[in-house]
Each structure stands twice: as structure tokens, then as C-alpha cells.
Amino acid sequence: MTDRVRTYDTDVLIIGGGLAGCWTAISARRAGVRAIVAEKGYCGTSGVAASAGPGHWFVPPEARLREEAIARRMAGAQGLGDARWMERIIDRTYRTLPDIGTHYHYTPDDSGAVRRHALRGPEYLRALREKALAAGAVLLDHSPALQLLGHRDGRVSGAQGVSRQGDGDEWLVRAGAVVLATGGCAFRSHLLGGSNNTGDGLLMAVEAGAALSGMEFSSFFTVAPANTPLSRAMIFSFARYYDTQGREIAKPAAPNDHSAIAVALQGGPVLCDLSATPEIVRRQLPQISPNVTLTFRRLGIDPFTQRFPISLLGEGTIRGVGGVRVTGEDAGTDVPGLYVAGDVASREPVTGPVTGGGAVNAAWALASGCIAAEAAARSALENPLDQRSILEPLGDAGLSTRRDRTNSSTTRSAFANTLSKGPTRPDASASSEVEIVLREEMLSPTRQYFRNADTLAAASARLSAAWGALRDATPPSAGPRERQRFRELAAMTATARWCTASAAARTESLGMHRRTDSSTNGSDVPAYVISGGADTVWTRRQAAGTVS
Amino acid sequence: MITSLDTERCTACNQCVATCPRDVFEKTEHIPTIARPQDCQTCFLCELYCTADALFVHPEAEPAMAARLTPSDITPLLGEYRRESGWDEWSENPRYANQHWRMEDVFRLARDG
Structure with missing residues (x-):
């Protein structure tokens, strides 16, 4: 570390300021503790939710509705699901999500009702930033974390990283507890909004001694117009695909399984035909997903009359499932003082071996964030960090300063x-x-x-x-x-x-x-x-x- | 990939420097520069935060196609994302109201017909 290090003391440090990290910060402040968010990019535009449109798993508190929703997911989870976690995130999401109404401007639907669970990414993340700031969280933008810091009692007690902008080169936060909210890892696939999602939190957690689970559930690909990052699923729900000989590719047996397209792509370009899109959807599209219409306009393609080439973008553990293993009901890990929220955690308890898609993953991000924040706040209050205690970095892969x-x-x-x-x-x-x-x-x-x-x-x-x-x-x-x-x-x-x-x-x-x-x-x-x-x-x- | 920053429209507010999640722009004594275009993730979000409508992102992740665009191709498209998203001065215009809530209905229509 050089002498240009800005240091901070806090109760809960949150690494990552996307959907999960913002809700974690808001909840930590609500629990009455100090909270700092260290975000690699900009809290409000960073993370995969910011350029997407997360719905949320949103089920009213009627016993029959919730039992049915959980039973459906438990069946899909093929023995890996946990009904108690499902109940917990449904309940948390239903109770907490409407709070964003203080900062998110909802447009009522055609019946005049407000659908609280459907939020467009750029506006949602902008609102979450404003809400976190209003709650008194401290946001460190452009501050990628490089290493967790450990106390000799075995607790994770902060992190350090670099500052890409501003007057310091490095930062160091001493904290009572740490919540990782760094997202999944898409291996730089050009997935929309995914370039910052490089698995940093997974590495930090493992270096600190945590275990992962479900990492084999990482073989998920999304269709996008060729060479673009436009991995927005809605418009492709009307798609037909043709191989390089013009033969239609059979519809997948399971939703989201694009393996037949993957095979066809080995033989040459695969073309997408959206001509089955109903007229009304074509008209509504700009107001639902303006980034979809502008993409086609700028490519010079009328997607409803012209076939266009597509590619498959790897989602890694984002719409995959695996991540840091959650060891208890408090979103804790194998390591004291370390908690996880959102896609950095294994979502097997709520999805099993299939994707959580946007809705379950967004509900998980919100709810695990709230749960992790409250547990981290309790942990920080019970284990106050002595100002004089010496903290050591818990890992240094890729950070060697050796000159051997x-x-x-x-x-x-x-x-x-x-x-x-x-x-x-x-x-x-x-x-x-x-x-x-x-x-x-x-x-x-x-x-x-x-x-x-x-x-x-x-x-x-x-x-x-x-x-x-x-x-x-x-x-x-x-x-x-x-x-x-x-x-x-x-x-x-x-x-x-x-x-x-x-x-x-x-x-x-x-x-x-x-x-x-x-x-x-x-x-x-x-x-x-x-x-x-x-x-x-x-x-x-x-x-x-x-x-x- | 980020293609251009219109130097006449830019007001040097530096919002793009702050809000780009990939830290692509660099503050200078004058207007910001596109210092690290190769880091751009083509999320278009800088356009939303640019109230001067000075930024243009081409949807292809690699710059090949964007390189063929001329200013007369780009100028009519400046600001369209911010306008169609109903941000800032467009927020009261019902034509650009956020109808994201329709998404689940569209998915249902695709599934059930």
C-alpha cells in the first residue's frame, strides 16, 4: 500500500452496488448501523439489473397462492430446493419492494393499478442509489475491491482496493462485518451490463475460507443479435430460428435451452425471424424496452420483416445458479463476519439446478440483501472492531508484487x-x-x-x-x-x-x-x-x- | 461500443465520467475524452445520463460497423434513448411513459397465445 490510501471505519461494508448491494445498504441503515458500499463502477448503472428489466417473484400473502408458487419451484428444483428459503424471499420481497416507491416513478397499468414488482432497470437502479444515499449510506464509486481483510480472531473485518477516480490511489475500509454483493461471473461475454461481473466476490470468499456450491450450473446462454450485447429475452419469445441452409431449428424441449441453436451455429450463421410478433407488441416495444428498439434502429434492421443473424451470449453464473454457499438462515457463509447477497451466492435453495431467471433472481437479490444486512449489522454490533487491531489481506491471487x-x-x-x-x-x-x-x-x-x-x-x-x-x-x-x-x-x-x-x-x-x-x-x-x-x-x- | 462524443453539444458536466460503470471517460481541463473505448460494455447508460445528448453508442460490441458511420448518420439519433425512456424534460410526455409493466403480459401472450 502506498501513502495515498483513504481509510474508512464502518459497521457494515458492502462490496458491490447493484440491485443486491443497494438493498443491503438500505437495510443496514434501517437496522441502525453505518454502511459503506464499495462499487467497482457507478452505483446506479453498474450490475446486470441496470440495463435490464427485473420483474420480481411477487406473491401476495395468501396461503394458497404462496403454497402453489413454492410447490412449483420445489418441483423444478429437483431435490435441491429449500421451501423455507423460498417462503422467506417471497415474504421479504413482497413486504420490502414497495418501499422503492419513494424514489421510483411507477406508471399505472391500463386498469389504473400499479404493478410494484415490475421495474425497468435504469430507473430502478437510479432510484436505489438515491434511496441508499437518502438513508445515509456512504457510496464509494469507481472503487473496485481487491482483497478482504481478516482479523486474527478469524473474522472478516474489511477490505481494500483501488480508486479509479478521485484523489487517492487506494482505499481501505475497516468494518465490523462484510457483505459480498458482487454479482455472478459472465467471463466477459458481452452480456448486457455484465462486463464488471468477473467473479471477484467468489475469489475473495474462497480466499477467506468460504465454500461454493452449484458451480456446475453455469451453462446458460442467451440469444442476442449478432455482435451485440442485447441479451433481452422478451422480444425473442416470439422468435423462430433458421440454420445456414434455411431450415427451421426445432423449438427447445425446455425453455431457455438453446443447445440446438448452439449446434446450428457451428455450421454457420443462424438467422432469427420475429415476424410472428403481434402488431400490438411491436407498437408497445419502445415504451417497454427502449434499448431494444434503438439497437435494431442503429443496426439498420427492421426485426419484424427482416431476418437477422444472432449469437449466443454466455451468462456464466448470472443466469446460472452457483456461487458462495449460504450456510444458514442469515445469509452467512463458512467464514465469520462474511455474508452474501444476490448472484454471488448460490441460488440453489430457491431455484435448484435451473435458472432463477429475472424474477426469482431479483427477489433473491433483494431479500438476501435485507437478510444479510440485518445479520451483518447484529454481528458488527456484537463484535465491535478495536481501532488498534491489525488486519491482514486474505488473498493475493493476481496481485503479486514479487519481483522474482x-x-x-x-x-x-x-x-x-x-x-x-x-x-x-x-x-x-x-x-x-x-x-x-x-x-x-x-x-x-x-x-x-x-x-x-x-x-x-x-x-x-x-x-x-x-x-x-x-x-x-x-x-x-x-x-x-x-x-x-x-x-x-x-x-x-x-x-x-x-x-x-x-x-x-x-x-x-x-x-x-x-x-x-x-x-x-x-x-x-x-x-x-x-x-x-x-x-x-x-x-x-x-x-x-x-x-x- | 461508444462511438462519439459531440464536442459542440458537450457542456463538460462530466456526468459521463461519473456514471459510466466501466470508467471509459476521462475528465480533462476542457470536455471529457473517450479515454478507454475498449472497456465500453455497450450498455447505452451514458446516453441516458447525458442531458446534452452528446454521446452515441453503437450496438455492436466491436467497433467495425460503427467505424463506417458518419456524423450525418449519428446526429439524428442523438438523445433518442433519453427521450424514449422519458427522462428529464420528457418525463411528462405520455408518449414516452415507462410501460415496463407490460413485459409480463407480453411473455404470457407469447407462451399462451
Whole structure:
């Protein structure tokens, strides 16, 4: 750390200021404690919700309605769901979401009713920022966190990171408790609003000693017009797709399964036909999703009369499921003082092995944020941080400041050879090689849709080499943006390794996880695949419904 | 990817510098610059926060197609996202009212016909 470090003391530090982080901050303030949000980008535009349109799982408090809603989700969860968590997030969301009405301007529907659960992303996140500020939360924008800080009593007690703007190079927050709300990881797929979602929180959690769960449920792809990030699902609900020979591609057996498109894309461009879109929807579209209409206008495509090429964008763990394992009803983790909210957490309790989509994931983000905030606030009050206590960084992957050139050039050379038989490269080039490996392994729709032991073993070897190279690489400059970039690469690589190892450990197909080398679908005893470890990745199966 | 910043429209309010989630813009003594276009995630959100309507983001994530656009292609499109979203001076115009609530009805229509 240099001498240009801005330091702060607080009760609850929230890392990530998207949908989950904002609700966490608002709830922490409501619980009467100090709250700081450290956001990589700008709280209000950052995170995948900001450019989307999250509905929320929103069920009125009538016993029959809630029982039916939970029963449907429990069936889809195939033994991995937890009805108590579902009940908890439905109830929290229903009670809390209307509070945003102080800052969000709702337009009533045609009957004059206000649909509280349907919020458009840019306006929702703008409102959440204003609400968090009005509640007295401190927002640190453009302040990516790089490392958690630990107290010698074993508690997570803050974090440090870099400042991309402003008068300091680095920041350090000492906190009574920390909530990770860093989102899922989409491996830089160009998913709309997803470029900041690089798995930072997953890496920080594992370095602190937390375990992950459900990382094999990360094989999810969304259709978008070719070369664009426009992963907005609504308009594609009327789509028909044609392969390069003009043959219509069969509709998927399960919603969201685009594996047939993935196969067709290997043969050449796949074209989308939206001519079945009803006239009324075409007229309404600009007022529902203005970013969809402007995309087609700027591409020079009339999507309702012209077929256009599409691509599949990897969602990783965003519309996937896996993340930090929640160990109790308080959204806590295996590590004291560390809590999780939103997509950084495994959503298996509320979705099982299938996607939560926008509605369940948004409700989970809101509700887990509220729950984590209250637990973190209690924990901070019970364990006040002594001003004099010494805090240590809990991990440093991708942040090496070692100048042991012999050692790191050996690693680099081995890595370069693994990939391209090339000569020893400078670290900047090693980092772009890592980007290529991540893209080829994690963003290839066929690789992810059709997994088997051989492809997973090959992926695992390449990703291990990438990790080894990054682990000891020194960023070409010590500037805040370079350090952040290397740390993000390390986080994405680590996340890819947990996804791959978990996919190898689950030898049967289940939900979105498909094994081409297994004839069984599901297992007799529903089980979670737990994973962790930074340098040495491990997995273990744990029967659902058992503890530890 | 971010394509252009109209230097005549820009008022140097620096809102884009603050609100871009990817830290693409850089403050200068005059108007901001597009300092890191390769970091742009094509989310269009800078356009919403630019009350001067000076910014244009092309929907392709790579700059190939955008490079062929001329100012006369771009100028008529400036400000359309902010207007169609009903932000700021457009907030009272019913034509641009936020009808996001229709989304679930559209999904239902697609599913059930």
C-alpha cells in the first residue's frame, strides 16, 4: 500500500452496488448501523439489473397462492430446493419492494393499478442509489475491491482496493462485518451490463475460507443479435430460428435451452425471424424496452420483416445458479463476519439446478440483501472492531508484487508453451492468453451445453495452467487499473476452474448441467456439489438436506 | 461500443465520467475524452445520463460497423434513448411513459397465445 490510501471505519461494508448491494445498504441503515458500499463502477448503472428489466417473484400473502408458487419451484428444483428459503424471499420481497416507491416513478397499468414488482432497470437502479444515499449510506464509486481483510480472531473485518477516480490511489475500509454483493461471473461475454461481473466476490470468499456450491450450473446462454450485447429475452419469445441452409431449428424441449441453436451455429450463421410478433407488441416495444428498439434502429434492421443473424451470449453464473454457499438462515457463509447477497451466492435453495431467471433472481437479490444486512449489522454490533487491531489481506491471487523474475518467467514460459508453443512472453501478453482460454472454454455454447469427462479434463488442464501463470504474474504497471485488471482475470480464471471441477464431479445430468457421457438424469439421492480452494481446487458431493 | 462524443453539444458536466460503470471517460481541463473505448460494455447508460445528448453508442460490441458511420448518420439519433425512456424534460410526455409493466403480459401472450 502506498501513502495515498483513504481509510474508512464502518459497521457494515458492502462490496458491490447493484440491485443486491443497494438493498443491503438500505437495510443496514434501517437496522441502525453505518454502511459503506464499495462499487467497482457507478452505483446506479453498474450490475446486470441496470440495463435490464427485473420483474420480481411477487406473491401476495395468501396461503394458497404462496403454497402453489413454492410447490412449483420445489418441483423444478429437483431435490435441491429449500421451501423455507423460498417462503422467506417471497415474504421479504413482497413486504420490502414497495418501499422503492419513494424514489421510483411507477406508471399505472391500463386498469389504473400499479404493478410494484415490475421495474425497468435504469430507473430502478437510479432510484436505489438515491434511496441508499437518502438513508445515509456512504457510496464509494469507481472503487473496485481487491482483497478482504481478516482479523486474527478469524473474522472478516474489511477490505481494500483501488480508486479509479478521485484523489487517492487506494482505499481501505475497516468494518465490523462484510457483505459480498458482487454479482455472478459472465467471463466477459458481452452480456448486457455484465462486463464488471468477473467473479471477484467468489475469489475473495474462497480466499477467506468460504465454500461454493452449484458451480456446475453455469451453462446458460442467451440469444442476442449478432455482435451485440442485447441479451433481452422478451422480444425473442416470439422468435423462430433458421440454420445456414434455411431450415427451421426445432423449438427447445425446455425453455431457455438453446443447445440446438448452439449446434446450428457451428455450421454457420443462424438467422432469427420475429415476424410472428403481434402488431400490438411491436407498437408497445419502445415504451417497454427502449434499448431494444434503438439497437435494431442503429443496426439498420427492421426485426419484424427482416431476418437477422444472432449469437449466443454466455451468462456464466448470472443466469446460472452457483456461487458462495449460504450456510444458514442469515445469509452467512463458512467464514465469520462474511455474508452474501444476490448472484454471488448460490441460488440453489430457491431455484435448484435451473435458472432463477429475472424474477426469482431479483427477489433473491433483494431479500438476501435485507437478510444479510440485518445479520451483518447484529454481528458488527456484537463484535465491535478495536481501532488498534491489525488486519491482514486474505488473498493475493493476481496481485503479486514479487519481483522474482526467475520463478515467474518459468511459470509464464510453461504457460505459453501449453497454449501456443510460443516463446516466453511479457506478463501483458500472458494475460491476453488467459482471456483466450477463458473465452474458448467458458463461452463456447457447445462446450458448455455438451459436457463430458474428456472435455472437462482438457478444460481443467488449460485453466490450471492459466491460473499458474496469473498467480505469480506481475502486472506491467502498478497503476490501479492494471492491478484491477489482473485481479479480475484471476477471479474469472478461478471461477472457471470451480465451474469445470464441479461439472466433472457431477457425473449425471441435472437441470442445466448436461453430461453427454451419462444416461441418467438426476440421481437417486439429490446432492450438492460443493467446491473451493484457490491454488488447489477441490470438490465434494453432499447429500441435500444434510448439514456441513 | 461508444462511438462519439459531440464536442459542440458537450457542456463538460462530466456526468459521463461519473456514471459510466466501466470508467471509459476521462475528465480533462476542457470536455471529457473517450479515454478507454475498449472497456465500453455497450450498455447505452451514458446516453441516458447525458442531458446534452452528446454521446452515441453503437450496438455492436466491436467497433467495425460503427467505424463506417458518419456524423450525418449519428446526429439524428442523438438523445433518442433519453427521450424514449422519458427522462428529464420528457418525463411528462405520455408518449414516452415507462410501460415496463407490460413485459409480463407480453411473455404470457407469447407462451399462451
